[in-house]
Amino acid sequence: MSTSGTGPVLVVGSRGLLGEAVVREVARRGRPALRAQVRWGADARTDLAQALDQALEAAGESPVQIAWCAGVGVTATPQEVLDAEYQTLCAFAELLTGLPEATRHRMTLFFASSAGGVYAGSPSQPPFDERSPVGPLAPYGRAKLKAEERLVELTTSGIRVVVGRIANLYGPGQDLTKQQGLISQLALAQQTAQPLGVYVSMDTLRDYIYVDDCASIVVDMMDRAHQLDPGSPAVTKVLASQRSVSIAALIGEMRRIHRRRPRVVVAPSARALQQARDLRLRSVVWPDLDHRPLTPLAVGMVSTGEDISRKLRVRGRSRS
Template sequence: MSERTVSAQEIVVGGGGLLGRHILGVLGNRLSRRVRIPWDDHGRACEQLYALGRDLAQQPARWNLYWCAGLAVFHTPAEQVERERLQVSLLLAGINDGLERSGGPTGGALFLASSAGGAFAGSEHPPFTEFSPPVPTNPYGASKLAVEEEAEVLARRWRLPTVSGRITNLYGPGQNLDKNQGLVSALVKAQLTGEPLRLRAALETTRDYIYARDCARMVVSAMETVRSRTRGTDPHVRKIFSSGRRLRIDELLRIAERLFDRPVPVVHEPVAGGANVNLSVESRVWADLESSPFLSIEEGMRAVRSDLRYRLGHG
């Protein structure tokens, strides 16, 4: 029997965010539970996350847990970053303690959303791969790597199949406009409203932009086969989730202006100590997950613009 035909509980934490919502959509009626955590109450959130991990780990049933939560971005203050790191750390501690109580092994598997930009912000010699030395330059990147390392220890101790997904620049309909990220959504919003895009990076800054639905599809595919892929090998896998397309900021601006025949108003706000100008990546792990066609940046921008027109009341 193939791994895909064996049913599993599918549990998503962070289903209100961009990636989480799209994973919910890909899972469809296979979803067993969207976990709702009281994020505004840090103490209760920590308690519930620990209990979730502990209780799941003691279940004999097969389960896939997707961690997609977190509001922190590249320039988030260290205090908030640490709060979010502690939350996911307690989830992992709960899984560990649950496995100790049950004596393991578990039928579970774990996906943790991490950050390619956070990992490689200070790295040298792009394009970066899963084998490039990570060099974080701020608390956000350091926190993501710390969580990856905790997950690696847990996975190896209990043979728990785990994917730390280093995701590139995620974009798509429904992106949180209050978060200081999401260049594609921000430039389309500026184009629609006329309010200038406050650009904190050089125009030649090169990134990989992946449409949220495409990323979610890859994540679910990874979790459908993670047990067979890691059987007899390291149970912890670091995987870059990217579109494989490298785009400069000035190219994005030209694409938007060509598509919608309207300039993007920009105000430049240089920030010292930012990430690499060139954060190109090239995934060399489980490359078959990227065999399906990705939505083009043009079609992705159209989808974002349609969503923003509705949300901003532009008809």
């Protein structure tokens, strides 16, 4: 895939699952990846301003790309937490619009959104793509759409904006404390012999994309967008493997890998009302970016399990 970008990439949320992978991908391509060191809370705006200044200084007159991969929100996140995240994002948007015009015209911003969050209640039939009407069922999905809309406004100031509506992301580096990521939670349950409560039907269909594959598409999206004229309309793309897998099939694959079945308990919950049973996805925007070999699900599940095993060993040593 052609890489037109030459300047630095500022990664916001660089310690998260996607952010870490984007940093690795940028470095793999021989380009500088800058990690925004942000104290989320009252100091976030100050830290984001400092990170932006550092990126602009490193770029000189070169293009600047920003990958916003931050976000602690999940489906069950309280509204006040989502509101605080949105205010921080708005503060960053204000920083960008306050830059000189020439600087804005060489900037590209990627925003990591959620395909599951925005399409969960779509009135159209799956598979969902960029043309499908959105229909979030939970505050998390509505917050993602609101953030998308705010950042898309930046195109009027000359900044190129690309939005990635990402499928279920998985791989090494998942934050297990967020209770997010079914593959990671299954692997954790398998290795700790603890039961995992699943509150949706076993025939629920989801699209799982390995984090390194997703990061590669993210960087390609930013490079492609840089070739557009300043202020071009924002581009939204679904980032997915475009293959659906049921929860029952995931459990079966985990059993095949580990030669024993993970302990799964179907636990009905009101949260199931915020989940769609069928979230098959596809992309019709910049489809050539999807023409690449993707990590097979079984291979990705093994890598994820090995990462969790290492973390458990480290945790065990720290307690001994």
